[in-house]
Amino acid sequence: MKSPRMLRLSLATTLSVALMATLMPLAPASATPSIAAPSEISTQALSVDSAVHIAARKIQRDPSRTDVFVNKSYPLSPKKYAPKTVAVPGTNVRLKSSASSAYTTMVKAAAKDGVKIRAVSGYRSYARQAELYNYYTRIYGQSYASKISAVPGTSEHQTGLAIDVGNNNSACGLQACFADTPVGRWVAKNAHKYGFILRYPKGQESITGYSYEPWHFRYLGTSLAKSYKNSGAKTLEAYYGVAGSKSTTPPSKSAKGTAKTSANLNMRSGAGTGNRILLTIPNGKTVKLTGSKNSGWYQVQYSSKTGWVSGKYLKNISMPSNTSKDTPKKDDSKTIKAKSAKTTENLNMRSGNGTNHRIILTIPKGKKVSVTGSKKSGWYPVKYAGKNGWASGKYLR
Ligand SMILES: [Zn+2]
Structure with a gap:
């Protein structure tokens, strides 16, 4: 039994790791090479009107099934569903036994290629997801929190069929740059052979409702994973022919002013x-x-x-575009005097003025930060959400 204090501490530790990791700039998006023309076409047709043009596959809602479909619009039912799970051998991560066996097989195959996969997070209960979600909401507000964290009852992790993976040295843990690490590259190429698919791909954020997560894999079983892969669909939503998440549809453009x-x-x-x-x-x-x-x-x-x-x-x-009265002109020195700036991308706050320094947290795009001192080799000392650190001036306005 953990005392409440212990519990709080361990939660805080987990959270801070997840936090520094979960958010990374989606941009600048290097153009992803398209895989094959047919899949391009079908995805586009889907985004126009999936319901009409695609003969929808049956969507499994039974949470005890390996092919259960879960997203923001298709929550778990019952929403507090709790599967029977096992500890993935050699880790304290839990999964359903089918997913755990498949994962273990995959880890062994990767090891043969000299790649060591680490299990970061597996099954999360409804209550645990609620803690996470509330935490993110407190820090970032609901709209942004919902892009990086699931509303309790809508997380794939609650099915016991989803796992977040990492490198043994935690390089780029739960960050977009994970895609370019040994484990990130290996799982992107091979996970489907073991029944896992990359669930939240790059460029599909408006469909999945989540930021790019090259570390999050969903176990579907080998035959469904194969069928999915062969379909050329870029998301499970597209595969099933269901519409994307409503909650991330950008607000309709309003006229200036x-x-x-x-x-x-x-x-x-x-x-x-x-x-x-x-x-x-x-x-x-x-x-x-x-x-x-x-x-x-x-x-x-x-x-x-x-x-x-x-x-x-x-x-x-x-705001009208002529609102320039007290907006600082694009002159660096003036921006500092203004003592505040706005982030133009999701922006990492680091412990020092350079990318070699530790990430303290990621400031979402469009947030106001206080500039607490003067510029040092292109970086500014800033304060955000009660934390002090450094941010690259490239993404401050
Ligand atoms: Zn995940």
Whole structure:
């Protein structure tokens, strides 16, 4: 029995490892060579309208089956399903016994090629997934958390059929660069022979709903894995002819200088609830943004009136492009004086000014960071989510 304190500590350790690892820039995406023309075509047809053009294969929902299909739109049922699992020999990772045997066979085959695969994470219970998901949500907010972590009841890890693998020296552990490590290359090429498929491929994020995860493999059994591979489908979603995840569909493009109300919203004479109400804008209306913003409030025009509304109840906010009044010009020294910057990609914060330093955490794209000092060989000292570290100036604006 672990005391609560021990539990907390071990969780924190696991989390920090997962955390520094889970998020990596999707971009700059080197163009992935297309495998074969036919698969290109079928995938494109799918993305247009999978339901109509593809004779859908039967989707297995029984979580006890090896071919169970699980994603954001197809949660486990029952959602707290717990399989019988075994410890993968020589590890403390647990899987269903079928997946564990297949994994062990794969590890032996890789070893013959001089590649040592390490099991990083296997079965996760509903409760454990809930801890992880809540943790990410606290740090990154729900929208980003859902791209890197499954909502409890929707994780393939809960089936006991998914495993995250790594190198023995943890190189690029749970990071996109894992793909270019010995284990990453080996499993990409060979895992299907043992019944495992790479579940969240690069370039398919909008279909799978997850960031590229070259380490996450799903056991399907050898015959289904073979059928999947031969189909040329790039995702299990495409293979089954089901639509991609709705939750990552980018918000519909809004015109510059507009936003939409997400509630009946008071327009006030100034930025703050202490100001007089001019009118109430109904929920779902489009308002015009003047470009002025003040502590979370936006100046808007609606129904020929101009006033201020709380940004909390605005969505699809698209500031007008002429909002340059107090935006720093593209001059490095000024950016520093502004004492804050925005990330232009998912960006690693490191312990020093260079990629040879340890990753502390990854700051999601589009987040504001505080710049705490001056630039050193292209890197800035920054603060984000209560942590201090260094970030490359290339991805700061
Ligand atoms: Zn995984």
